[in-house]
Amino acid sequence: MSIDEIINNIYPLPDSSKDHLKEHIVEVSYSKGTCLMEAQKVVPYIYFIKKGIVRAYASTEDNDITFWFGSEGETVISMKSYVEDKPGYENIEALENCDLYRLETVHLRELFNKDIHIANWGRKFAEKELVKTEGLIISRQFKTALERYKDLMREKAHLLKRVQLGYIASYLGITQVSLSRIRAEIK
Helix, strand or coil: CCHHHHHHHHCCCCHHHHHHHHCCEEEEEECCCCEEECCCCCCCEEEEEEECCEEEEEECCCCEEEEEEECCCCEECCHHHHHHCCCCCCEEEECCCEEEEEEEHHHHHHHHHHCHHHHHHHHHHHHHHHHHHHHHHHHHHHCCHHHHHHHHHHHCHHHHHHCCHHHHHHHHCCCHHHHHHHHHHHC
16 A cells, blocks of 8 residues: 555645655565564654554463554554653564555654644544544453454454464454354354
8 A cells, every 4th residue: 555545544635745744754664573563662653554464462471462453554553652752562563574654753743843734634643543442442342252253354354364363363352262163153
């Protein structure tokens, strides 16, 4: 997905504002398994996924708990680092070789002060991230694993072909054995 499409999906900008924003965006590539963001560290970047899949997870003593997947066109961000300049909670790992667009948050903040259109774009960006997070929380609290799996099939079916079942089970909050039962039940 092109950076123009990603920017416009967040909030359309006038060409001059978009050009100013794009001056601060660079393309980067990471290999499968690379940790893009580490918990307990301030992350000075926002990424937009051109190609590939990433997962966000938190580590416990016993295992890693996956709580989000990102794919083409989506944003990869540690909101705590972005908003408060404080260490984030999550680790974010490339599950495939990834091509990303990287934007330093310090440059974005400078642009917010110079261009009202980019400031409004940033507001819409934060609002969309909030709504996405709210949806994840509500889903986890009020839906069964079967309902969450069906949502995943409907909204992000491509992940089921590209992501290890262990990560999907973790995302759903169940074991791989339970995921196998759910998959068998649906077939």
